[in-house]
Amino acid sequence: MKNHKILSLLLILGLATTSIFAQGSKEQSNVKKIGISKLLPHPALDAVEQGIQDHLSTTNLEVEYNLQNANGDISTAASIAQQLKSDNCDLVVGIATPSAQSLANVFREIPVVFSAVTDPISASLEGGNLCGVSDLNPVSAQKMDLLNYIDLSSYLLSVIPSEMPASWPIEALKAQSVVARSYILRNINRHKNEDYDLCATVHCIVYSGAQNEHTSTTEAIIATRNEIITHNGNIIDAVFSSNSGGYTEASENVWINSLDYLKAVNTTKNDNYNFPLKPFEIENWFVEKPASYSNNKYTTQSSYRWVKNINLERLKDRHALEDIKRVYITDRTTTGTVKEIKIEGRNKTVTKNNSAIRRALTGLKSNKFIVKNIYNQNELKSIIIFGAGWGHSVGMDQSAAAGMAVEGKKYKEIINFFYPDTKITKLE
Numbered sequence: 001m002k003n004h005k006i007l008s009l010l011l012i013l014g015l016a017t018t019s020i021f022a023q024g025s026k027e028q029s030n031v032k033k034i035g036i037s038k039l040l041p042h043p044a045l046d047a048v049e050q051g052i053q054d055h056l057s058t059t060n061l062e063v064e065y066n067l068q069n070a071n072g073d074i075s076t077a078a079s080i081a082q083q084l085k086s087d088n089c090d091l092v093v094g095i096a097t098p099s100a101q102s103l104a105n106v107f108r109e110i111p112v113v114f115s116a117v118t119d120p121i122s123a124s125l126e127g128g129n130l131c132g133v134s135d136l137n138p139v140s141a142q143k144m145d146l147l148n149y150i151d152l153s154s155y156l157l158s159v160i161p162s163e164m165p166a167s168w169p170i171e172a173l174k175a176q177s178v179v180a181r182s183y184i185l186r187n188i189n190r191h192k193n194e195d196y197d198l199c200a201t202v203h204c205i206v207y208s209g210a211q212n213e214h215t216s217t218t219e220a221i222i223a224t225r226n227e228i229i230t231h232n233g234n235i236i237d238a239v240f241s242s243n244s245g246g247y248t249e250a251s252e253n254v255w256i257n258s259l260d261y262l263k264a265v266n267t268t269k270n271d272n273y274n275f276p277l278k279p280f281e282i283e284n285w286f287v288e289k290p291a292s293y294s295n296n297k298y299t300t301q302s303s304y305r306w307v308k309n310i311n312l313e314r315l316k317d318r319h320a321l322e323d324i325k326r327v328y329i330t331d332r333t334t335t336g337t338v339k340e341i342k343i344e345g346r347n348k349t350v351t352k353n354n355s356a357i358r359r360a361l362t363g364l365k366s367n368k369f370i371v372k373n374i375y376n377q378n379e380l381k382s383i384i385i386f387g388a389g390w391g392h393s394v395g396m397d398q399s400a401a402a403g404m405a406v407e408g409k410k411y412k413e414i415i416n417f418f419y420p421d422t423k424i425t426k427l428e
């Protein structure tokens, strides 16, 4: 295992998805909207459209598509671009040059991926938020450029600073190194069917190339050389997320599988709260900001506790509701994660569960929150969400790892805290 070769897919949607999907670290449960603008129905272009969907269906990303074709008409391609803009896509794909150019003219903020474009440079499809693949022959030679063969240690040198800031405490960086090494080795066969090991996005792990390396993270990787986390002798699926908001979540409450080492762990340092909380205590817990390892000087602004005022018009449009009456929570785990919400309108009530909730409420940082419906003379005036944490909250809470390191905890204690019933061992 020492010289395990990792083959990483660097482009084909990869780099484009990195910038948006990287937020909140290992985010796997947020629905992303992808707009695809195709010039016309044609077997080759249809294959590209299908290929994108096939690839994304193998990932844990939840994706909603808006598929459009211009029937060969360039002005239709331009209006499709406008249409995708008003649909608030997270990423758009242009298939064939005129469709890609129309998207590039309209979108500046989100990634525009092009395909079936022969000469991107002369088509002005380069730089900024644009990336993609050319269909100029020989395609096989191009494909060679997109794949990168590297050994595990060199891979980690670049991966660790992408997953945790190099300026964070060394013991947190060491914990992250062991966690990422375990995660990578556990997931090494994820893209076996596509003839490579791992992709360069948050689907697998963010890889930005050798220019990303830092002295402090390199030091952490060397200090924990070959160390991995095991449970019953097997390498664990060491998932992690940005900030748990004070309590991590058990894997079965976010995904399907229940794992002995992915249980809910309390990161608060305050004895006033004994979980499971009573309803009024839950309210206080969200609003009071209890002292926690998850909240420290390294924590990203507003990731431990956050407030969001929902745009009622957007909420109405998204769910085709007339006059929203209220949003309320109908199911929650004992550690605060919302499992089900209802959005009640005059014409109907919409129910959303688990990973669909964050997008349904026009984009939330996590599934941990309380809802306040504010009325003026029986008419709903605003909906304010008080939330906690950023990301799925399963496994290591990276912010809390930093908070524990600040208080003198060593990386092995941090790992054993977040992954109970595990051992740290050396690879043979």
Ligand SMILES: [Zn+2]
Pocket (backbone or CB within 6 Å): 190, 191, 198, 199, 200, 201, 203, 204, 205
């Ligand atoms: Zn992947």
